Amino acid sequence: MIPRLVVVDEIDGRGTVVSLVGGTYDGYEVLHVPRQARTWRAPRGARARGLGGSPSSLVAAEGRAEELLVSLLDPTQRRAWSEHRRFWVSTPYGEVELGRVSDLTFRRNDGRSFALCVLPEPWSDLPDADVWTNLLLKLRASPEEFFAVANYRDGRTWRRGPAPVVLA
Numbered sequence: 001m002i003p004r005l006v007v008v009d010e011i012d013g014r015g016t017v018v019s020l021v022g023g024t025y026d027g028y029e030v031l032h033v034p035r036q037a038r039t040w041r042a043p044r045g046a047r048a049r050g051l052g053g054s055p056s057s058l059v060a061a062e063g064r065a066e067e068l069l070v071s072l073l074d075p076t077q078r079r080a081w082s083e084h085r086r087f088w089v090s091t092p093y094g095e096v097e098l099g100r101v102s103d104l105t106f107r108r109n110d111g112r113s114f115a116l117c118v119l120p121e122p123w124s125d126l127p128d129a130d131v132w133t134n135l136l137l138k139l140r141a142s143p144e145e146f147f148a149v150a151n152y153r154d155g156r157t158w159r160r161g162p163a164p165v166v167l168a
Contacts, residue, residue, distance in 0.1 A: 005141050018141065024071040065129035072136060089136055091143040093165035098132045098139075106152070110166050115153040118146060 004021040020028045070078055077087035086099025094108040096116065104116040120126065120134040138146045150163040 005137065007141075018137065020072075025068060028068075062127040062129065065127035065133065069129040069133045069136070072133060089139045091139055091146075092167055093143060093147060096139060096146075098135055101131070104135075106150075106163065108164075108166050112154075114163060116163055117151040117153075117158070118149060 005018045006021055008019050020026060070081065073081060073087060077089075080087040081099070084099070086097055088095045088097050094106060096107075097105040101119070102117040104118065106114045106116045108114070118135060120131060123131055123134075126134070135146070147165050148162045150161045152159055152161065152163040
């Protein structure tokens with residue numbers, strides 16, 4: 001079962017807290033991706049320090065993050081994630097493939113494709129699966145905000161957002 005999202009609170013421009021209703025994580029609250037994106041990521045060792053200073057803290061956080069992400073995916077997405085570490089998310093503007101940092105494929109409804117770069121803030125301290133959970137929830141709950149902050153590439157040149165979208 002894919003959970004329904006209920007807005008709980010706005011956090012000082014940092015994002016929106018939503019409650020997951022239904023599914024494995026029923027009742028959990030999650031912070032949606034803030035509007036500002038970031039382009040730098042700390043090395044793995046620095047990320048472990050942010051999670052309590054030990055590699056075991058990082059491993060535990062990665063495991064919990066993976067469980068949460070998988071619980072939010074439908075069977076097709078879950079299979080794609082398990083096999084390729086990527087999955088597609090449908091939006092009113094087209095499909096976005098999550099799974100490659102700073103290189104998300106966006107297939108617009110009119111058939112054009114773009115590469116997107118969107119990251120939660122701060123993303124360097126998050127386990128990888130939490131990055132994808134944040135973006136998945138943002139695409140489901142407020143895709144217009146996701147595309148508004150998405151940098152995009154059409155060919156070789158990166159451009160600042162908003163990404164060009166077309167409604168179905």
